[in-house]
Amino acid sequence: MLHHSILQTLPPQLQKEAVESIQVMRFPPGKILFRAGEHCRGLPLMLSGAVKVQMTGASGNSIVLYRMGADDICTLSIGCLMTGYGYRAEAFVEEESEAAMVSRGLFDRLMDQSAAFRLGIMESYGRRLDDLMLLVEEVAFRRMDERLEEWLQVRRSPIHITHQELAVELGTAREVVSRLLKELERKGRVRLARGRIDVIKGV
Amino acid sequence: MLHHSILQTLPPQLQKEAVESIQVMRFPPGKILFRAGEHCRGLPLMLSGAVKVQMTGASGNSIVLYRMGADDICTLSIGCLMTGYGYRAEAFVEEESEAAMVSRGLFDRLMDQSAAFRLGIMESYGRRLDDLMLLVEEVAFRRMDERLEEWLQVRRSPIHITHQELAVELGTAREVVSRLLKELERKGRVRLARGRIDVIKGV
């Protein structure tokens, strides 16, 4: 079955059509869903798993723009689907994921026939725009030590990640992350090991 | 008449409906189109003029996210219109502008009835997403002196702007802009005056 909320709202006839036309794809961790420059073959509706979308600048540095999880829509693909331009970012599968791939034809049909589907798409776009606006603000103005601590706080220890990967999460350099982490370790806020960070519960 | 390309594509009946329902509004320079937190009263289709959209972070610093000009759609408003959440950013009118205000009702009707209208909206969203992604990359990784020079290059001298305003354009601090400009002046690339920058045409 296709457990994606945007499909649940469709009238029976459309739902049947969707189920027939949609291909469910399964992606193992480490798989690249799409790369920068590639063309879009369909709109992925995330059924399960976790995918991070990141971009690499001219300098060669990368930054994670946002993540997608169950019930998300890969908004970025819509633009590529409609305009035919290539992706500007890259999507990396973090956890085993499933996605329902909606073809251009079906997408057009659903947009035409279902107000609820349209609403879902618009909301998804809105959220992504918001996310990116917040990210701009964050990158432009917030201090790296704060951002790092915040990032660490919202995960469950032990966190399995390298300093390099963490640098990409925050859009900074590996050395900066290493130094800040060392500082946190000195303060007793974290314990460090190769490829692993334990956040120590404070008061 | 309503000279916005997204309206030209409508079939006669819808176009008539649109013209009847749409209110054209005129905004003088300096006017705030909307502020952070405010609610959306309609989707502005830009007919003429120039509006900058900027955001102020928790720190109090601001950054210009993008600009809108003739024939643009205020994509940000769509999200607010659909979800009822307030704006996160602020829109500042730079040049006398006219916008056709599309109500929620008309928007829904056009989305329902016109594939071309939907396409226009989707394209607008896609462009904005792209803009913001590029901005993230720019802010995260590019050097400020390069960004400043680039910004100056694409305008016509004399540029009437204060260092503070320029800092908001680039998402940095006023002092940084002042120092970089002074450096450029020493190199003979610009001439500085109060509230004004002359870019000197190089080889």
Place this chain on the structure above:
DNA sequence: AATACCAATGTGACTTTATCACTGAACTGG
């Protein structure tokens, strides 16, 4: 015209972040 005022700019001192270059430690697969 002299004065007062204020926004805009200049700058020193210092902190934070980025970059470069290199070292050493920890894991992996023979």
Place this chain on the structure above:
DNA sequence: CCAGTTCAGTGATAAAGTCACATTGGTATT
């Protein structure tokens, strides 16, 4: 166990951000 590789640590230096305050140029006021 060894060789190769990935990951982490760190010094030196440059770029950018922050804070505090001085100076300047324009405008309004007497």
